Amino acid sequence: MIPLSFYLGLAALLFSIGLYGVMTHKSGIRLIMCIELMLNSANLNLVAFSSYTDTLNGQVFALFSIALAAAEAAIGFAIFMAIYRMHDRINLDELNLLRW
Amino acid sequence: MALEEFAFLIPVLPALAFVITFFFGKKLPSGGAIVPIAAIAASFVISFMITLGLLANPEEVVSQSVSWFAVLNLGVLIDPLAAVMLSMVTFVSLLIHIYAVGYMSHDPAKSRYFAETALFTAAMLSLILSDNILQLFVSWELVGLCSYLLIGFWFEKPSAASAAKKAFLTTRIGDVMFLTGIIVLTADLLKLAGGFTEGVYLLRFDEIFGYIPQLSALQANVFGFEVSHLTIITLLFFGGAVGKSGQFPLHVWLPDAMEGPTTVSALIHAATMVTAGVYLVARTFPMFIAAPDSLMVVAYFGGFTALFAGTMGIVMNDLKRVLAFSTISQLGYMMLGLGLGAAIGLEAVGVSLFHLINHAFFKALLFLCAGSVIHAVGTQDMRELGGVGKVMPITAATMAVAALALAGFGIPGTSIGTSGFFSKDAIIESAFLFGEHTHNWVPYLFSIAAALLTSIYIFRLIFMTFTGKPRSSYGGHESPAVMTIPLGILALFALVFGGLTQTGFMNFLEETFTNSFVSVDIGSLAEIGGNELVHAAGHEPLFILWLPLIVALAGLGIAFALYYLRAVDLGALASMKNPVYKLLYKRYYQHEIYTEFFSIGVVYGVVAFLAQVVDVVVDSIVEAVGIVTVAASEELRKIQTGVVQTYATVVIAGVSLLIILVKLIMEVL
Amino acid sequence: MQINRPAALAVSLLFLFVVVLGTFGTSWNTVSELPANPADQSNIEGIGMLIFTQYVVPFEVLSIVLLASLIGAIYMAKGEGDK
């Protein structure tokens, strides 16, 4: 049997990759993709725990989380579209209107 | 006697007159002058009746006390000392008020004038009849306030406003010393009495005098000297008297006080203000005589002031300033007289007060005459006057009488003489007695030299003003009767009061401290203070008796030669090139020393340092906290880049490190 | 301000290190055997039951959130008026 830690390790790896992407990328689209990656690494954890504890709660939550990710992505992309219409690009560096 | 029940009315009536005149004076005829005149007349009648009663029975003094606040009281005490003062003050003040009806007739603000003089008189009367030291101080300060208001009566003249301020501030220095004396006294009494008892007013004179031996036993260490508390207290009291009575070195306000109306000067100099200091020392005389060295200080200051003021008196050109220095000088005599109590005991009070009363008459007369001249002629610079005697015969005659009284003309050994003769010569003789007794001749020399100066400056004034030819064109006329009648009455008193009352007066005042209110044995108190008293008065050599008169005549002769006959050309002597003359004319550079050096230099220097350094530093500490906070946040807020990725990085890194840290700590523990 | 890549990599690796160390260092309280039901490999039914009983309220809330985000997304993506 594959130990639980392996799933968790995989999820951590996925999360770190997503994190690295979030930190380094300027483009909003890539940012959202990386966030999706992080969310899904969490889902992986949920499902793994669910299986290894013989309860279904975790899987239910994973479903909820997927639905929320959809909502988040929809809103995110919509915001980016709006920004794009204003600035003609979605470079996050330049969005400093509220800074300081 | 029923009248004594109303003793409290003596100051209350003029105070009421103040209120009425102040608020309704403008609607009353002649500025409401009738109200204070009536009130003071009533006070005079009450005072005089009480004095007559006391003369018959000096043991039964008037004494009433009511609780004021906390453990302090207000009260009335009329003993012989207070009685003669009350009678004199009400009488002189009454005459001055009547005179002022004429003198102030053209002034638009005369209702304010009469209101303030009424308050002035009320304060002085309350000062005289207070039976405790605190009430005396309260009245003392009110007198100061009124003098401030009256000297600055023509407040639109900058010099008047400035003189008023100077008078108030200079006397205030003395007042603070007086207050300090009261504070020390109260603290000591509290200690000695072991706290307060209901119904016992510790600050009443009978209580204070009762504690004199214990107070004297208390020792304090001041700058390495062991000093009796009583000495400290009395010297502080004397400091107050120095301020109020214009003694050196706090005399500077008195000549400037001439900026007020002349009647105010007369009030201040004769009746209501400067005598307060002398009165204070006389009132607390048992304390002074029981305090080692205090009376000597009084004597030296008094004697020195008498001489010092006299030297300045001989060079002044302003009619009123000469009189002002004359007052300072005569007050010096009174202080000297009190200080001689170190040798002659209680008699000193009689001698000094006798001079005070006589001085009041002739000094009021001198000022009112001067006022009469100024009123008629319109100038008070003696260089521009001359020959006024022809146009104003009554004024000139009364002024001459006053001058004779001031110089002290009379025939020794008889009861013929002006009042100044009897009182001033008594002081000089006492000084001689003192010298004979202690072999300390300094007071005597001071007093005799001052007598010469007195005679010179007053006759210089007479000759320069009333004789010779007019040195400028002025239109003069004799003053109206409302002004000359008071002059006549005062002249009468200046002539005969001394001769008629001398012995009786002295004996009357001897009773001051042994009566139904307080009983003090001056002899034993003098022993406490280390003062040896002599009782052998009256067998001075004939020369000593005649010397004051000879000196006065010499002064008259000098003045006659210099200012009437013009025997010597004074141009060279009385010029600014003569350093002595310049020193005197500049009044020993007091203005430079007091105002420019001390007030502006030292005090303002300290203040500037405090304002520009200390306060700035104190404030900067506060402001700096704010500035540093703002500056720090200006930098620190840049951490908030507004870029989510940065936040995410920092959060993740922080959490990771935190976990490692916690883990490590757990491992170590 | 952009995080430079080496720093980002370092933080990511640090995080990975910490988490992996954590997961492998913890003794997880798991069931000894995975439930292997040969008859019915699916647990869809159980999940459905849970969603509509125990988690019905979150489910409803989620639906509203989805709807709201849908509307919001359309509104924002569509732009203003005729544009």
Place this chain on the structure above:
Amino acid sequence: MLPVASLLILVPLIFAAVTFFAKTKEQAAGMGLLGSLVTLGLALYAYMNFDSSTAAMQFFESVEWIPSLGVSYTVGIDGISMPLILLNAIVIPLLVLYSWKEEREAPNRFYGLILTMQAAVIGVFVALDFFMFYIFWELTLIPLFFMVNIWGGEKRAHASYKFFIYTHVASLVMLLGIFGLFYAAWQQTGVPTFDIRELIAQFQFFESGMLRDAIFLAILFGFLAKIPTFPFHSWLPDAYSEAPTAGSVLFVLLKIGGYGLFRIILPMLPNTGSPNLIIAMMGLLGSVSILYGALLALRQKDLKRMIAYSSVSHMGYVTLGSAGLVALSVSGAMFQQFSHGLIMSILFMSAGAIHASAGTRIINELGGLARKMPKLAVIMMVGFMASLGLPGLTGFIAEFLVLTFSFVNLPGFVVIALLAIVITAGYHLWAMQRAMFGVYNEKLGDVKDINALQVFSMAVIALLVLYFGLNPSPVLDMMITNSEAIVSLAAAAGV
């Protein structure tokens, strides 16, 4: 019997709320006057029914509020608070009358804030529970802040923030002290309570001397900064001089710092680690404040700043008298609070009137105003004379009591304070001479005297200064009763 203590807070508060909604200036001022007059009536009612022969609390009310923390609504009036409530109740209606004819923005807020301030200050005086005490204590900041910030002079923003932050920080330190007291007492007895008197009673049983000193000093700091004494005074000149006239008068009525000394500090003092050291420190701060304020006042060019520094000087007597710790010196300090409130009201009203009609407050730019403003000159003279301690007016009574009876224990400090008396006279007379006397400065144009309402309000205060100066017993007796109780506590502890 009316629940006066509660009503004294509630009435101005309710009227304040109503006033905020007033539409016109007349309505606002009218509501302000009505509210303050009702408060005055209540205060007089309390005064009439007050028994000045006992130091106990009167008009006492107590209701539980948050039992789990021992917070209760407890109010009461005694001889320490009664004169100050009276002072507040008397001056506020006169202040409303004084500013009746002035034109300003948002009169509804102006009068509303005045009434709020009154409620807050009276609240501090009647509160017997630290929780309430602190709430009202901080509430006083708000109206004053807005007074300065909205209607103040040129540097109003700086002055208002400085005042707010400075005294607020000091209050926070005090709050720490209060919490320390609360928790230590909770540990001691096992019952939480915020009752001021109970906590003070428990204070002596705390075992740790360090803890007692820390609590005491934290609370003392809060009060000293509020009084304020040197060197915590630097907010005062800015705030007093930038505030509008009504604001300055409200500042003057803010007597809560000195009140705290009598109510809280003096009863705790004997049980601190080294009471004599603290007494010496307070005496030093007090006497230095007296001298320092006087010296700095001498240099000020702005009439209002001069009065502000003289206020520092006068409040030094409160600290010095408290430190004197003799019944009469403490009563003198209490009386100084009362007298200072009256006198400074006159002075700030005078300065405000001069500023309003002459257009400047710089003393050297004035001159000869007595001719054009005779009524003001008379009233201002009374105020100045009272302020420089002339006998017959209230200032003297207070200063005499403080100086004389502090001398018993603290002779050196009294001597320092005595030096200031001449200087005090100096700057008052100097200002009077420059501003009111001398030749009229024609540049000022046609200056008008104060209006009838202003004459009335200032004359009433001036008469009170005179009345209480001649007959201080109506308020002094109750002060003496209470200070004897305070001092006997100290004596029992052997200080």
